Amino acid sequence: MSLRRQRRGAAILASMLMSVLAGSGAFAQEPDAKNTAPQETVARADGALLRGLDKVSGRTTDLRVQVGDSVRLGRLEIRLGECRYPADDPSSDAFAQLTITDQSENVTRFSGWMIASSPALSALDDARYDVWVISCQI
Template identity: 80%
Template sequence: MIRAAFAGLVAIGLCAQPLAAQEVARAGGALLRGLDKVSGKTTDLPLQVGQVARYGRLEVRLGECRYPAGDPSSDAYAQLTISDLAQNVTLFSGWMIASSPALSALDDARYDVWVISCQS
């Protein structure tokens, strides 16, 4: 019953379509930004899909970057793997969303990394 009511709301436009129903496009790369919390310095990290960047003691790998097909300048989300090279441990593995960086964030005492946009 709840599913039928939700479908009715979507059909008449009173409820947004689920994210899975939106068409997405894949980009060849992404622009990430890193923050060193000790120095306060930010660094832009442009990466191509499959590429790895070193940021302090972190290794950041971009698996994929997607964005809504109808609006390339809107929200981007990237699949990232971030490892601590000093401790040889993976700190983050998953999707980060540009508009909601705290939703799925890197948990590190010194560094923050977040998605800015997808790049060609």
């Protein structure tokens, strides 16, 4: 997939996610008198726990990163922009905004939101490394 298509897809996914998280109703059905579910509130965390996989060695590494900071996984630099979670149940899911850059080629490999419960929905496309969100760190 071209970087342009990947960025466009990530931007669309982020827009949809933000709409859902903000409760703007982008995908919400019109409420009727019988079926009104309460909107789930989200909270922001100070950091996130990510897991990285080196597909060549088979080694996994847990990466703790604070909002605004970055960590290294081999040749990748992973920067956390934001981490959100359901305020009612912090351990249930996490949504992290990540930018992953290949330092050897100075190319952005991923930029967008990753969701802990659906890692394949928006995944890093790299031949050697895999990165996914485990949880937000409160």
